[in-house]
Amino acid sequence: MLTIEIVSDVVCPWCFIGLRRIDAAIALVRRDIPDFHCTKRWLPFFLNPDTPPEGEPYLPFLVAKFGGVEQVEALFERVRDAGRPYGLTYAFEKIALRANTLRAHRLIHWAQQRGDAEQLVERLFAAQFQRGEHVGDIGLLAAIAGECGYPADEVAAYLASDQDAELVRAMEAEIRAVGIRQVPTFIVDRRRVVVGAEDPAVLAEAIRETLARP
Known part of the structure; x- marks a missing residue:
């Protein structure tokens, strides 16, 4: 099973599109390889x-x-x-604040320690670009976590602390240190890198190339 790491920020509108395009790419790969499976992991970028x-x-x-x-x-x-074309609508007019996304990235990190965070990530993008919600607010982030099945009170306490803040900053610094400057960036099994919200066909080919390598 491949791991696809997605370097993104929840205030990047192209990262929302990138999420749809990687899903479309996976669907393209499954046309040829019906039993293809992969794991998505999100990496922070400010x-x-x-x-x-x-x-x-x-x-x-x-x-x-x-x-x-x-x-x-x-x-x-x-x-x-x-x-x-991917069914996404953007309500930029609803966005009042440019959010600091450290807390959102900490929440994604926290969720990924417990399993798949895709539903949470999707909801964070919707909060930012379709609802105009302030994705730096602890109360909002805890409520979103609760909608996604996590214990909201536990999330609120976690975000109110400094737990994992330095870890997430260090992860982001490491990403920049290897030369990643644009989001979204897709890292396929740590062997192939695709920069930008590329067309699904390009992303699908990157996955196929990785699968073909021993």
Whole structure:
């Protein structure tokens, strides 16, 4: 069984699309290899590492970064167009705050110690891009964890502490140290790397190539 590690950040709109594209790629591989199975693991990346813990206004940051409202709207439209074939809708207008994602990454790490975190990751992306929720807020993250079947009170206590904060920061630093600068990045069985939310056919070929190697 292959392990596909997905380097991503929950405030990256292309990472949401990347999640859909890797699923489509896996479906393509299964057309030829019906019994193909893989495990997904998420690795942390801080798209905006300087974000204050409480977050900061979303649209003003983007306007300053990309040079104007028109440029930001064009970026939003490109993302919407890319997401539409995969059934994704984006509600950028609902997002008030640019979140610091350390707590979200800690929650994903915590969940992965207990099994598959895919449902949780999916819900975090929906919170950010479809509901406009503040994914840096402990109460919200605990509630999302509860929706996904985890003990919300335990999650809230965990996130209120500093447990695993340095570990997650170290994991992210290690990812940058090997040269990863763009998300999503897909690492297939630690043998093949695909950078960006590539077309499912490209991702599927990376999986097939890895399977073909002894």
